[in-house]
């Protein structure tokens with residue numbers, strides 16, 4: 001890990017971090033990635049790629065409409081709203 | 093410098109015509125609903141809510157993939173595509189990354205009467221985002237308004253190979269794909285309302301070179317016309333840059349209808365790192381071979397093959413076939429009219445002409461209009477047999493279209509059947525010759541066009557019921573010129 005990568009990640013996560021916080025995270029993330037890197041040492045040549053270990057497959061539902069929330073319920077916890085819509089800062 | 097060759101690939105997003113959303117029971121039809129009235133904990137991304145896959149969406153995607161001759165792997169899964177945008181409530185879109193529902197197919201389309209094929213990389217399934225409304229100018233307003241009615245609507249993505257070689261091919265590819273989706277009944281093909289959307293990847297390379305140039309993604313094209321205009325502009329822009337020795341920047345550009353130009357969106361959407369990972373809330377899919385076979389068996393005749401067959405089977409023109417295969421229901425109606433005894437060419441003329449005009453004006457599909465295929469066949473047969481005049485038939489068709497009556501029954505009811513009775517025809521011919529002696533003399537003197545007014549007089553006297561061909565023949569006999 002280097003500082004540029006941590007800055008890139010913080011941008012993707014939309015986190016505004018101070019230079020000190022970035023430095024702290026650089027140290028922590030480097031240690032975490034190093035720990036995860038240990039996994040690379042395991043021999044997985046005989047193991048199928050696995051996305052889930054729950055053992056479930058094909059869990060699907062019929063295409064049927066179920067009641068939705070009322071608009072007031074859906075917006076109940078929204079900090080800002082306007083004319084039934086969620087009001088958010090514009091993307092710059 | 094070697095001639096530059098455009099390399100174009102299209103990514104098409106199609107909302108599926110399911111009843112409910114991709115992972116919850118909210119309605120998939122969201123247009124016209126009050127804002128934020130079509131949501132639930134799942135599509136709002138509330139903590140603890142779990143998605144469940146809509147079986148119909150999976151089947152529609154597999155049907156589309158099969159119609160595009162794709163391979164359906166036995167194992168497929170969903171992944172999270174992570175990015176932040178206000179129309180994406182969960183902070184990620186459920187999509188498919190490395191194990192999509194289908195791979196490696198192709199789409200046939202036509203350009204200037206020539207058949208071309210374009211590779212299909214994959215067809216996969218994901219969910220749509222909500223919609224953003226901007227107060228005032230998008231660039232100056234400091235807030236946006238979010239409606240999540242559309243969030244979670246099933247979205248199928250058809251990724252095309254970069255096999256297109258000119259901006260002109262792109263709308264033709266898209267037309268063929270759109271028609272196929274309509275045939276399959278999986279999408280309504282409405283580009284204006286955004287239920288069918290198209291992005292393009294565009295690059296240039298010297299003709300003959302294998303490796304690709306720097307790729308630019310072009311977005312925001314919501315019609316066939318704007319797709320071709322945007323690609324023409326973008327190819328021109330890149331050509332100009334290369335010829336001036338400058339480099340192409342890999343970026344996303346949006347088509348601006350106002351400026352008729354592609355505009356860089358770099359500032360707004362920087363190159364993204366989506367950090368895909370397997371969706372932990374959705375167990376993977378094992379797509380059974382029986383299901384694939386069953387879906388394959390239920391596929392409709394694809395438009396291209398249907399056109400070939402109609403052209404082969406009936407004596408109708410290529411233009412007529414094109415009109416009659418706009419939708420599968422049009423072709424089915426036509427074949428029903430022919431099966432009910434109407435001659436194909438006349439049936440095609442009547443369906444694509446007067447009947448389609450009536451349907452368009454009334455905004456109704458031909459298979460739902462009040463004229464059944466059997467009724468149109470009866471009318472067409474009567475016209476062809478000379479039992480009723482074309483103009484009378486047209487009027488009756490319009491009237492029956494409104495009232496729901498049978499046009500052929502109206503002919504009998506109103507006594508509008510064309511008269512071919514010899515004695516009656518002779519009487520009308522006598523009258524016409526008496527009324528227009530000058531026209532009669534002119535015709536006998538060799539003026540062919542003098543026959544017109546005489547036939548007209550008979551038509552008038554008969555209240556439009558006299559068989560005009562028979563009238564003309566009788567007049568010719570009566571006015572037989574010497575030596576004929």
Ligand SMILES: [Zn+2]
Nearest residue numbers: 116118132135
């Ligand atoms: Zn929902």
